[in-house]
Each structure stands twice: as C-alpha cells, then as structure tokens.
Amino acid sequence: MNATRNKALVAWMDEHGHSSNSLAEAVNRALEQLTGRTGGLDGSSVRDWKAGRVQWPKSATRRALETVSGLPATALGFVPRRRASSTQATLQEDLDMKRRNVVGGLVAAAAAAAPGNAGRRRIGMNDVNRLQQRFAEVVASDHRYGGQRGIEQHAAALADEALNLQSAGSATQRVRNNLYGCAASFRSSAMWAAIDGRRYADARAHMREAQALAEMSGDQAIKFRIWSHAGAMYRHIGRPGEAFAANDVARSLHITRRDPMFASLGLARQAAIHGAAHDRTGTCRALDQAQDALQRMDSDAHRPVWLLAFYDQAELNSLALSAFLALGDYPTAESHAHRCLATLRPHMRRSHAITTTRLAHAQLAQGDLESAATTAMYVPADAATEHARVSRMLQEFGAALRARAPRSSIAQTWTEHTRDAWKAST
Structure with a gap:
C-alpha cells in the first residue's frame, strides 16, 4: 500500500518556516530536554514523516514534536496504529x-x-x-x-x-x-x-x-471570560436582554478599566448584541468605542493566554460582521468580513470557517449568487460537517440559495458540492 503524504505536517512546517533539517534539530533539542539524551533525528527522518512512510513516531519523539509545535501529534497528521x-x-x-x-x-x-x-x-x-x-x-x-x-x-x-x-x-x-x-x-x-x-x-x-x-x-480576568461567554451564549440563542445583562457584568469589572484590551472585547461583544437586538445606533457606538480602546492598549502588558490567543483587530471585525449581518446591512457586513479574513491569524481555523460562511451569507443577500457559492465552497469540509455552528449556517445558506434560484446552475453546483465534498469527509 502506498504511503499517504502528511499534508498537515507539511503545511505546519511551511507556516512556521521549517526545513526538514531545522525541524529535526528542534525536535532533537526537545528530546534532550525531555529525556536527558541527545536525539538522533536528521532531515531524512522528517522527510519520512512528510512522505507518510512513518505514520506514528515513537512516543518520546512524538512528545518532543508536540513540545516544539505546541500541537498534538494527531493534529500534525500522524495516525495512531489501528x-x-x-x-x-x-x-x-x-x-x-x-x-x-x-x-x-x-x-x-x-x-x-x-x-x-x-x-x-x-x-x-x-x-x-x-x-x-x-x-x-x-x-x-x-x-x-x-x-x-x-x-x-x-x-x-x-x-x-x-x-x-x-x-x-x-x-x-x-x-x-x-x-x-x-x-x-x-x-x-x-x-x-x-x-x-x-x-x-x-x-x-x-x-x-x-x-x-x-x-x-x-481572578478578575477569568470572571470577565465567563460572563462575556454568557453574553455570547444568550446572543446565540436569541435572548438579547439576558445577553446585555451578562455582558454588562463582564464590562463592570475593574479589569476593564485597568486594561483597554478587556474593555475593547467587552464593547465589541456589546456591539454584536446590539446588532442582534436590531439597534444600529448602539452597534455603531459600541464598535467605535471598541476600536478606540483597542488602539489605546499597551501591547507589552501581561495578559492571560486565552485573551492573547484570539482577540485582536480581526476578531473585532468578526464581531462587527456578526452585528451588521443581524442588522441586514449586508455591504457593511461584507466589508468587515474581508477585513477579518485579511488579518486573521493562521491558527484560527474555526474562526476562518465561521467568517467565510458569514461572508457567503452577506454576498448572497446582496444577490451575488456566484460569488456567494464560490465563497461557501472555500469552507473546509471538516468544519462544514463537524462544527455545529458552521454546519447550521451552511444549511441555511443552501436553503436561501435554492429559494432564490431553485433551478440555476449555481444552485445545482452547490448541491453537488455538498453531496460530494462533504460526504467524502464523513
């Protein structure tokens, strides 16, 4: 049976600028730190991984590779036996x-x-x-x-x-x-x-x-995270009153006055709730304030890993996209979608799928069926089938596309795409 090339590992190496030799050296150093013994990997070892000739490295090597990459071996394309x-x-x-x-x-x-x-x-x-x-x-x-x-x-x-x-x-x-x-x-x-x-x-x-x-x-930071998540939860289930109440608890914490980054996130999520409540004035005001706070933040300040991992200008634009979609302002939503995708960090795969799906909705609502379908087809099949929010939005997209142009070639292409590409991923 022919080996299958490890595309996930190759993509990660390309993203982080690693050659086969440099990755082997980094894993050898990690092995020495973990085991006290120098690793014996070289460029050919990594090339075997990339080519799929070695699908499941030895346990110590896997652990060292996870230390270097910050990802589990399985996320790097390695397949456990059986x-x-x-x-x-x-x-x-x-x-x-x-x-x-x-x-x-x-x-x-x-x-x-x-x-x-x-x-x-x-x-x-x-x-x-x-x-x-x-x-x-x-x-x-x-x-x-x-x-x-x-x-x-x-x-x-x-x-x-x-x-x-x-x-x-x-x-x-x-x-x-x-x-x-x-x-x-x-x-x-x-x-x-x-x-x-x-x-x-x-x-x-x-x-x-x-x-x-x-x-x-x-811990003020984790209190903020929990109440801010609660606001997002109530927004997703269509209860903006409770969403405002929960998000207000987060925004009232002292940490939002000490750190503009927390203040900006609270305001950006407030804008998304205003959008769900169909309040355009509140949405625009909160977004302006969120942008101002983000620009005032000290980039060198110590912050929790969960905040640094996702909140930035791209996430602010993502929340603006959600707000303007809910308001029915599709051109503005599309603009924020493009801005988000242009600056979204590579590790934000879930966010990329959600933003791409929302962009397709914004384009479809403006009558640009061809662009909308093309955009929606860029959503990876695993996200389309296994992420509940993405799956739901794409089902709604397909229903809206067929309602607008039930017998069009575009609708037929979309139907074939969902049948073939999605079925192959399950």
Missing part, C-alpha cells in the same frame, strides 16, 4: 492520550498525597504551572477544532483535576486561589465548547460551576 482517522476520532485520541500521560500524573500525585496516605506533599506553583500549560493546550485545540464534545469533556475533566489538588496536600492561600482560577478556566473552556457546539443546556451547567469557582479564585 485508529480511525476522522477529525473527531483524531481529536478524541489526542485528548485521551494527554489525559492519560500528562494530567494523569496530577491524579496519581493527588492520590498519593490524599488523607490517609503517608507523606502528604505540599502543593505549589509548579502544580499550578502544569495546569496552566494544559489550559493553553485546551485553548489551542478550541481554535483548531472548535465546538467538539471531546474538548468540552476534556476541559471539564481538567477542572476536576484542579479541584482534586485542593485536598491532595497543604498549600498557601495564593496557591489555592490559583487552583480555583485554573478550575474556573477549564470550566469556562468547557462552557465555550458547549456554546460553540450549540449544546446550550450543557453550557449553562458549566457556566454555573465556572462562576462559583471564579468567585473563589478572585
């Missing part, structure tokens, strides 16, 4: 592996130090730092896959692990507050994954736990 290769199976394998091999160490340590066991250990900031590294991985998975139940379950499990450490040994109040903050962070990611997957009952359950944990942590 495992399914769909996006969902890939994600679940990644999450299971990380839970067993990495976070499982925290569970074992907690069990060893639990009441009744000899030698209760002291919980310190090293434990907190390990949890925060896992949180960064959850955030990265979310931006890559988005809305998957596996991410939700993984984040919820990590929240439980953070809480387990509270009873695993002695700790200072600072450490305990940080553990509650970690638990709240994981639970807020579970909440967002449920929102993104349109599992709103699950999202509300995660929200209640996240809010309680955030209060115990005293």
Whole structure:
C-alpha cells in the first residue's frame, strides 16, 4: 500500500518556516530536554514523516514534536496504529492520550498525597504551572477544532483535576486561589465548547460551576471570560436582554478599566448584541468605542493566554460582521468580513470557517449568487460537517440559495458540492 503524504505536517512546517533539517534539530533539542539524551533525528527522518512512510513516531519523539509545535501529534497528521482517522476520532485520541500521560500524573500525585496516605506533599506553583500549560493546550485545540464534545469533556475533566489538588496536600492561600482560577478556566473552556457546539443546556451547567469557582479564585480576568461567554451564549440563542445583562457584568469589572484590551472585547461583544437586538445606533457606538480602546492598549502588558490567543483587530471585525449581518446591512457586513479574513491569524481555523460562511451569507443577500457559492465552497469540509455552528449556517445558506434560484446552475453546483465534498469527509 502506498504511503499517504502528511499534508498537515507539511503545511505546519511551511507556516512556521521549517526545513526538514531545522525541524529535526528542534525536535532533537526537545528530546534532550525531555529525556536527558541527545536525539538522533536528521532531515531524512522528517522527510519520512512528510512522505507518510512513518505514520506514528515513537512516543518520546512524538512528545518532543508536540513540545516544539505546541500541537498534538494527531493534529500534525500522524495516525495512531489501528485508529480511525476522522477529525473527531483524531481529536478524541489526542485528548485521551494527554489525559492519560500528562494530567494523569496530577491524579496519581493527588492520590498519593490524599488523607490517609503517608507523606502528604505540599502543593505549589509548579502544580499550578502544569495546569496552566494544559489550559493553553485546551485553548489551542478550541481554535483548531472548535465546538467538539471531546474538548468540552476534556476541559471539564481538567477542572476536576484542579479541584482534586485542593485536598491532595497543604498549600498557601495564593496557591489555592490559583487552583480555583485554573478550575474556573477549564470550566469556562468547557462552557465555550458547549456554546460553540450549540449544546446550550450543557453550557449553562458549566457556566454555573465556572462562576462559583471564579468567585473563589478572585481572578478578575477569568470572571470577565465567563460572563462575556454568557453574553455570547444568550446572543446565540436569541435572548438579547439576558445577553446585555451578562455582558454588562463582564464590562463592570475593574479589569476593564485597568486594561483597554478587556474593555475593547467587552464593547465589541456589546456591539454584536446590539446588532442582534436590531439597534444600529448602539452597534455603531459600541464598535467605535471598541476600536478606540483597542488602539489605546499597551501591547507589552501581561495578559492571560486565552485573551492573547484570539482577540485582536480581526476578531473585532468578526464581531462587527456578526452585528451588521443581524442588522441586514449586508455591504457593511461584507466589508468587515474581508477585513477579518485579511488579518486573521493562521491558527484560527474555526474562526476562518465561521467568517467565510458569514461572508457567503452577506454576498448572497446582496444577490451575488456566484460569488456567494464560490465563497461557501472555500469552507473546509471538516468544519462544514463537524462544527455545529458552521454546519447550521451552511444549511441555511443552501436553503436561501435554492429559494432564490431553485433551478440555476449555481444552485445545482452547490448541491453537488455538498453531496460530494462533504460526504467524502464523513
């Protein structure tokens, strides 16, 4: 059987400027740090990965490669032996592996130090730092896959692990507050994954736990994230009154007065809620204020990883796109879509699919059927079939296209595309 070229790895190397030799050197350095022994990889080893001749490197090599890339091996196109290769199976394998091999160490340590066991250990900031590294991985998975139940379950499990450490040994109040903050962070990611997957009952359950944990942590940044997510959730389910109330809680926190980046995000999401409420004046005012705050922010200030990973000018334009689509101002929505796509960072794959889909809707509403269909076909098949929000919007797009031109060649082309390209990805 012929080997299949590892396109995901090749794309990642191109994106990050790695040659086969430079990646081999980077992985060798990571291997030395992880194992204490110098790695023996060279350019030919990486070329074997790229060509698909090696589909599942040895465990230490995989771990080193994950350290270098910041991504699970499966996200880089490597295929576990005798495992399914769909996006969902890939994600679940990644999450299971990380839970067993990495976070499982925290569970074992907690069990060893639990009441009744000899030698209760002291919980310190090293434990907190390990949890925060896992949180960064959850955030990265979310931006890559988005809305998957596996991410939700993984984040919820990590929240439980953070809480387990509270009873695993002695700790200072600072450490305990940080553990509650970690638990709240994981639970807020579970909440967002449920929102993104349109599992709103699950999202509300995660929200209640996240809010309680955030209060115990005293962490203003995670409080903002949870209440801001709550505002987005209520906006998505068509309850703008509650969306305003939740987002106002986020915007009233002191952190929005200390840091213009938080203020800008709160205002940008407020604009999207105004759009859902069909308030054009409120939308434009909030967007102007969000833009002003973003321009005033100090780029060198210390901020949480979840905020730095996604909020920038592209995200502001994405929220403006959502607002003007809801208002029915399709030319302005299209303009913001193009601006968003022009500056969207490469790792924001989920956001790219959502923005592209919204752009197609804006073009279709203006009667540009050909451009709209072409745009919609750029949405990757895995996002179209496996991301709940994207899938729903594309179904609505197809229905609107067929309603406008039921017997046109464009509608027929779209139908064939969804039948062939999407079916092949499932």
